Amino acid sequence: MTNIFIHIALLLIMPPLLLGVINKTKALFAGRRGPPVLQLYYDLIKLARKGVVISQVTTWVFTAAPVITLTAIMLAGLMVPMGPFQSPVAFTGDLILFAYLLALSRFFTTTAALDTGSAFEGMGAAREVTFACLSEPALFFALLVLAKMSGSLVLTNMLHAPLAAGSQASAASLVLVAGGLFILLLAENSRIPVDDPNTHLELTMIHEVMVLDHSGPLLGIILYGAAVKLFVLSAVLLHIVFPFQSGSALLDWSLFVLEMLLTAVAVGVVESVMARLQMRNVQHLLIAAILLCGFGFVLLMR
């Protein structure tokens, strides 16, 4: 019960911290002092107090979409276990619901973007749905590997499989899947090298350009939702990268928080040392993710 409580509390509170850590890491690399680690929390509080300006062109979809997106991602977050603990929501086949909740959030984010009738937001939406066509098969290959390894179709058991397996036979495929999932993490959360959250040119954006017209609390919900998505996908990746368990609950939770911050640092390092790819090369990166996860499955079945 306590663990479930901690799970929900972390899911609600921790995500904005990750973006602070990423930005701090990037600032360190650039030799700047950078914004405070808690900057996103300040932004969210500020946005929650602000008013809203709405485009005349939009319908109810525009205002409802951020809410649906955030709810879907939160629900998905309840299915992903954190560290060695059970997730609050777990049932046979929840892995499919997890993947499709992410798709639901994408549906409404892109629909809201088209609701404004602006070419920029349409462009961002088109890129988002196009790249998702390549990241979904990669995600499913990764899920197939975990399902095969654990012999279970419950996300909690599947993600705990690397913890239990520990054999050399599965190590090779886990390395490949970890690589594939890391690419997915960057692509799904619109980080460099797929998308640059700090770019100043709307023409080249993916995620940021879709939400240009949202303001006030709506923008706050979107920013928060994006942070939660980063948190949830990182939690999935952590099971494969750090399959460790200490036995003490307190130690395990602090270990999990530490790992999570390390992931944020890793994302920050990638963003600092890499340039973003040309838009036409993004698909090659995603196809690489499909191949990594696919070969992971083949290695497992060998």
Next chain:
Amino acid sequence: MQSHLSILLILSSAALHALSGIPGLLMSRRTAMSERIATVFSCAATAIGLAGVALVFLRGTDSMVLPWNVMGDPMKVAADGLSAFFIVPVLVMGALGSAYGLGYWPQSKHEDNGPSLRLFWGWAIAGMILLLLARHAVLFMMGWEIMALPAFFLVSTEHHLPEVRRAGWVYLVATHIGTLTLFAMFAFFHWITGSFEMRALAVSEAGLGTLTIIFLLALVGFGVKAGMMPFHFWLPAAHANAPSHVSALLSGVMLKIGIYGLIRFIGFLPDPPVSWGVIILASGCISGVLGVVFAIGQHDLKRLLAYHSIENIGIILMGFGLAMIGRSLGRPLWVILGMAGCLLHVWNHGLFKVLLFLSAGSAIHSSGTRQIDRMGGLAKFIPRTAAFFLIGAVAICGLPPLNGFVSEWFVYLGLFHAASDTTAVAWTAAALAAPVLALIGALALACFVKVYGAVFLGQARQPLESVPHEAPLTMQIPMGVLAGCCVLIGVLPWTVAPVLSRTILSCDIEGLLQSSCPLSTLTPLTAITLTGLALIGVCLIVYYRLSRRVQWSKAPHTITWSCGYARPTERMQYTASSFAQMLTGMFRSVLSPRIHEPEIRSVFAEPSRYETHQDEPVLDRKLIPAAHFIKQLFNRARPLQQGLTHQYLIYVALTVIILLIWTLPILTIFTRLFTR
């Protein structure tokens, strides 16, 4: 009598549907009475038929021998779980479509073709019910033609338009290719069993070779009807050019008759090899991916929806293929999950595709065009229709908490189970099929975001002739019922689980499942309910709180930000074609669209236009060139046939001489001549 109650109810429902259009023929074309009578007949018939179907599910299979012998065998009809399951969408669509027609195709505006449309509508419904009940090959083929021929007249309702006539003819040819193949299939059945009764074959009755021929004939014959790739060539044009409720009937219901045929007749074949299941699974994957890829390339709203039917038939076939693999390898779990996904998707596609076609119909009615890139901003004028279309779009993408998710979830679960198996064929097939299904889902999402965004959101892309007004209540109610069913099955899937279990058991001829189909214990359907309710509930609560806090109507409304551009116009919106451009670029090798690009001649740009056309790959690139080639060949024979009397006289004379030479004992004559 008591025991045949359900069959009699369903048969009388079919008869009432068939009769529904007849009063309209005898009445004045000016009065609206005839269409009301037809709708009342249809609704009553559907109510009676649904009662019969409910009896089948409660009491079990009911069969009856009609006092009518044809070709030596008595006409037999039966209503088992499988028949009853497929009759439900036919009945529901019969009534809803008829009601929708009151507002969409009113007699006052369509005096000339209104009565015939309603007559053939009822006949097509009756034909489908008849063939679903038939257990005699001749009765089956009679039902088949009573369904297929009225469908031809329904497609060519607006036969004054040349493209409608062309679509109608292509459909007629295609459906009869299917019929011909089925004749061959029944000939093989008759050859093996010696009777026209439709029944399961025993292992001892036929060898694998014969069975494989029957399997392939069934796959082609029913594949043409179901719109399976590459036999789908008739489908996009026929569904695009028919009135919208007819498109809905063809797409949502009639395609499934092909699926019924596949399940029924392949179920009759004993001891299927694994390769059959793999073939079905692979053709499902191909139909699914290519169907949605071609849909993304379309510019015509109804053609796009038609291609999505091919995609969904692909998903249905994937479920069926998995069940077939399970049947061959003796894995009851795969059979249950695969069949559950296949069958539930039959219903689901019947619900959301009909919903999409009906709401697209009223969108087309409002904007006066079928071209997606000329529409826009309709949600402002017809908000309810837009909301119905949105529900259909979310459902067809397989997103929770709507019904499309549940059936795809069954298929995924089955595939994941199969992927963990040790049999190499099974895990390879399943491990390739699961990501393909994910790809189909992601592509469908891209396509429906594009459609909903371009048609209903943003601003109108060209000036509207008149301000569109919301569809009348007779059109809204059918859409509302369908949308409600989508939500119901999506949130409360356990309500349909008993029906699915019954149907799956009735398909299990070999007894692999040992008459137990614990669908609701194998799959945590209550978890779907809880998460679905949580999703809807939290969204509503948060949105309500947010609305109280912000008060949308009082918030300042202004022009779209558009990166600071002060005067955005409707022409500056992103078009559907641009939205799809990256994806059509990725699949360029399959789509190969015809592109007319402007040529830049001078330094200063001249007015120019850019066009792309998406041909139908099989019809426009293969079949029509092949038909032209054959026509050219026959042209070579032209000199023989010039209409000159003396030429024909020469032919007659030559024929006589040849026949004389052939019949005369030439050799004897010669020997007589030269011997003494």
